[in-house]
Amino acid sequence: MNLRELTHTEERLCEGHRLCAGCAEPIIARQVLMATDKPVVVANATGCFEVSTTIYPFTAWNVPWIHTAFENAPATISGVEAAYNSLKRQGKLEGEIKFVAFGGDGATYDIGLQSLSGAIERGHDFLYVCFNNEAYMNTGIQRSGATQKGASTTTCPAGSCIPGKREFPKDLTRIIIAHDIPYAAQASPHNWKDLIEKSRKGIETHGPAFINVVSPCPRGWRHDSSQTIAISKLAVETCVWPLYEYENGEWRLTGESLRIAEGSKEKRPVSEWLSSQGRFKHLTKGKFTSVADEIQANVDKKWGELLKLSKM
Amino acid sequence: MxxxxxxxxxxxxxxxxxxxxxxxxxxxxxxxxxxxxxxxxxxxxxxxxxxxxxxxxxxxxxxxxxxxxxxxxxxxxxxxxxxxxxxxxxxxxxxxxxxxxxxxxxxxxxxxxxxxxxxxxxxxxxxxxxxxxxxxxxxxxxxxxxxxxxxxxxxxxxxxxxxxxxxxxxxxxxxxxxxxxxxxxxxxxxxxxxxxxxxxxxxxxxxxxxxxxxxxxxxxxxxxxxxxxxxxxxxxxxxxxxxxxxxGRRYDLVEGYRTEDAEYLMVAMGSTAGTVRFVVDQLRAEGKKVGAVKVRLFRPFPTEDLVALLRGKKAVAVLDRAMSPGTGAPLYMDVVEAASQIGSPPRISNYIYGLGGRDIMPEQLSSVFGEIIEGRGERVNYLGVRK
Amino acid sequence: MADEGSSSLPLGGMIIEPGNSRRYRTGEWRSQRPEVDKEKCTNCLTCWIYCPDNSVLVENEKMMGFKYSHCKGCGICANQCPAKAITMREEGVE
Structure with missing residues (x-):
């Protein structure tokens, strides 16, 4: 796979959507949908990506697409896939179709977790992609279950007493893996080759697949719009967001994370990650710097666990 | 067959x-x-x-x-x-x-x-x-x-x-x-x-x-x-x-029973409609000019059909198996809205009944007819509740 | 304000013309525009894979400039270009 070849794939999400300049979500979606030549039907949870790509009477979608509500993209795509199975079995439909659902971290970690869990347990054949921008960005940067400890959001602001969010994020990828899902992965848009390969595996997997993708948000993370890809790379290089996959019961590090584990690449300090974004500004100096140490300790602990799981 | x-x-x-x-x-x-x-x-x-x-x-x-x-x-x-x-x-x-x-x-x-x-x-x-x-x-x-x-x-x-x-x-x-x-x-x-x-x-x-x-x-x-x-x-x-x-089973959006010469009607939906017809037959045997209306289609609400049945009646009891605390119940509201199209509409009262599975007995419906015939009863009544 | 009546719109808010958002020109949002120096450009297509707005023009596997009708001027292409062939310039300044 190289970029020259990829330029021949059909653009399934087209320009004219109204996501912010520098938003990672359309970059991720483009890469995911480049991973197959087969016809695709897309479902979308409510969120930035959903509203900005389909402002009536305009749609940025060149493939069939459905949004019904916030918490139910997995159920909605389950229904589409169930209809496909039924109509195929009855001989009323020809040809192969793949099913992909997109949701933000609010839709995936929080309000839609039950729907996602149910759809995975039932074994529907679909790929679910989470754009993890670590807060409710569409409603204006509120705390979610994915928000990093110490991050300042509009509902867990850094004040004079409280240093932003007080809890670590839940490890959703591992919660999903606990379903004995056939395929799950973490990815980042800066490593397009890794993300497209994981998307290809997820789409081709028979049964449910899940990819959690770090999705920098210039507005919510307080960084320049030009830094989106650079920051997604830093997330991986600091091990804040390790790249790995879980396939047929095996854990495997990929990309830069594999090279860090093998010792051929430096593991950068979390302080670089924190100082790259305004949402962590209060942690870099003053009374809350100990929170930065706690974040580093937690990143190290999670990274250690991942090395063990990956038999590194 | x-x-x-x-x-x-x-x-x-x-x-x-x-x-x-x-x-x-x-x-x-x-x-x-x-x-x-x-x-x-x-x-x-x-x-x-x-x-x-x-x-x-x-x-x-x-x-x-x-x-x-x-x-x-x-x-x-x-x-x-x-x-x-x-x-x-x-x-x-x-x-x-x-x-x-x-x-x-x-x-x-x-x-x-x-x-x-x-x-x-x-x-x-x-x-x-x-x-x-x-x-x-x-x-x-x-x-x-x-x-x-x-x-x-x-x-x-x-x-x-x-x-x-x-x-x-x-x-x-x-x-x-x-x-x-x-x-x-x-x-x-x-x-x-x-x-x-x-x-x-x-x-x-x-x-x-x-x-x-x-x-x-x-x-x-x-x-x-x-x-x-x-x-x-x-x-x-x-x-x-x-x-x-x-x-051979003939249904309609709204079905009247012994309504043609009736002066008093009772409107209901669901299984209670059968009880209402039973009571109508009893009271008819006593010479009372009563009739029953069953609403089959609730949405869309068949306003015109209902208007035709309500026109010229003296009083109507609307049975609602639901309440809207603070005002009349939904079926009643729709019936009143339909009746508002009639020049001199019947007096319409609401009887809320059977909540949470409470049985509705024929005697209760007989007394409801009694109330509307005598012009008694509130605008909204809570049938059988221990106040 | 739109002028289509309810009865002339497709059923239930469906949009039946795929990709018609192209008619909405997000390029008007831009305060800085990317410019490419084709002397330096190696056609590696890094800018293309990272563009959030499909606004890097590619023909025959070669980078051909930008779709200014839709480019929002985020600057990711300039930031990521390995050859430093892309520069962001203030809009309206020659």
Whole structure:
């Protein structure tokens, strides 16, 4: 796979959507949908990506697409896939179709977790992609279950007493893996080759697949719009967001994370990650710097666990 | 000819679905609906239907799955009750506005709290503004007949709206009654094959379903429901007439009983309509000029049909198996609105009864007639409650 | 304000013309525009894979400039270009 070849794939999400300049979500979606030549039907949870790509009477979608509500993209795509199975079995439909659902971290970690869990347990054949921008960005940067400890959001602001969010994020990828899902992965848009390969595996997997993708948000993370890809790379290089996959019961590090584990690449300090974004500004100096140490300790602990799981 | 058999209302609905053989059924168990999906699961397990049967992990997901399937191009059915319907609330509006003609059996049960599994109409009443069609049955036969007619009404190209086939929890869902199903081939021919509109699975004509509509478009998209509801009135009338030709069972949107020379009427929906007719016969034997009105189609509300029945009457009692604390109950409000079109309308009072499965006895209805004949009674009355 | 009536709109808010958002020109949002120096450009297509707005023009596997009708000027392409062939310039300044 190289970029020259990829330029021949059909653009399934087209320009004219109204996501912010520098938003990672359309970059991720483009890469995911480049991973197959087969016809695709897309479902979308409510969120930035959903509203900005389909402002009536305009749609940025060149493939069939459905949004019904916030918490139910997995159920909605389950229904589409169930209809496909039924109509195929009855001989009323020809040809192969793949099913992909997109949701933000609010839709995936929080309000839609039950729907996602149910759809995975039932074994529907679909790929679910989470754009993890670590807060409710569409409603204006509120705390979610994915928000990093110490991050300042509009509902867990850094004040004079409280240093932003007080809890670590839940490890959703591992919660999903606990379903004995056939395929799950973490990815980042800066490593397009890794993300497209994981998307290809997820789409081709028979049964449910899940990819959690770090999705920098210039507005919510307080960084320049030009830094989106650079920051997604830093997330991986600091091990804040390790790249790995879980396939047929095996854990495997990929990309830069594999090279860090093998010792051929430096593991950068979390302080670089924190100082790259305004949402962590209060942690870099003053009374809350100990929170930065706690974040580093937690990143190290999670990274250690991942090395063990990956038999590194 | 088909033979009469004895089954409960839930099983009769499952039998109707089996004849229709929907492409997808997605549901979540809840009393008193559960028998429907259990019976249907048996058909699936024995390979008697082509349906993809999805056991959802909640009612919200069940209806979301139904919307996805319907948009994809499938014929879809589901069933719920009470808290389950309440949990679907968000998706009721979405499914109606997205014009997915899902058929849903609602085994009418009250809403918590306190938690109670028995019959009243508060679940369906909470959904009355969602854009779903709502049809109520009086007994097992009607629960079955309404189901066959519901697919035809909902899927009609001039309608394309989801429909609730409502049956009283326990009173109809669990009571064994003799009923006559149609022969399979007759039922299939009556309902006909499903015709999707712009299905998602047509990958050659990609359709975007469920975009965001800002103020300059939202109202126009919503107004389509008004047009579809108006069309549904005529379509329902035609479908009922056709069903009558086929079966000899003649239904109407609103059905009057001994109303022609009546001076006093009692309006009801669901199983209580039979009790009202029983009481009408008793009072007629005593020479009282009373009649009964059964509302079969509650959404769209057949205002004109009701006006024709109410015109010239002295007083009307509207029985509501639901309440709207602080004002009159839903059926009453609609009847009053209909009556407002009459020059000198009858005096109309509201009788709220049977909440949480409380029995309604013929003597109570006799005394209601007594009250309205004598001009007594409040505007809104709470029948049988210990105050 | 839109002028289509309810009855002339497709059923239930469906959009039946795929990709018609192209008619909405997000390029008007831009305060800085990317410019490419084709002397330095190696056609590696890094800019293309990272563009959130499909606004890097590619023909025959070669980078051919920008779709200014839709480019929002985020600057990711300039930031990521390995050859430093892309520069962001203030809009309206020659």
């Amino acid at each position: 088909s033979k009469p058999i004895a089954v409960n209302g839930d099983t009769a609905i499952a039998m109707a679905w089996k004849q229709i053989n929907p492409d997808v059924v997605a549901a979540y168990p809840i009393t008193p609906q559960t028998i429907i999906v259990e019976a249907y699961s048996d058909y699936v397990a024995d390979g008697l239907v082509d349906t993809e049967y999805i056991c959802a992990e909640s009612e919200h997901s069940a209806l979301s799955i139904c919307v996805g399937s319907s948009a994809a191009g499938a014929r879809v059915a589901t069933a719920t009750a009470s808290a389950g319907l309440a949990f679907m609330w968000e998706m009721l509006y979405v499914s109606a506005s997205m014009r997915t003609p899902i058929v849903m059996a609602v085994a009418n049960r009250t809403l918590s709290g306190p938690i109670n599994i028995h019959c009243d109409h508060s679940d369906a009443m909470g959904a009355r503004d969602s854009g779903w069609l709502q049809i109520f049955g009086e007994n097992v036969q009607e629960a079955y007949d309404n189901t066959l007619m519901a697919f035809r009404i909902a899927e009609n190209m001039k309608v394309r709206l989801p429909i609730m086939t409502c049956l009283d929890g326990f009173i109809i869902t669990h009571a064994l009654e003799r009923f006559e199903p149609l022969e399979d081939e007759k039922a299939k021919a009556f309902v006909g094959p499903y015709q999707p509109v712009r299905p998602l699975l047509d990958v050659k004509s990609p359709t975007t379903y469920g975009p965001i509509a800002m103020p300059e478009y939202y109202y126009e998209i919503k107004y389509q429901l008004v047009t579809a509801m108006a069309n549904a009135m005529d379509v329902a009338r035609q479908v009922m007439a056709e069903y009558g030709e086929l079966t």
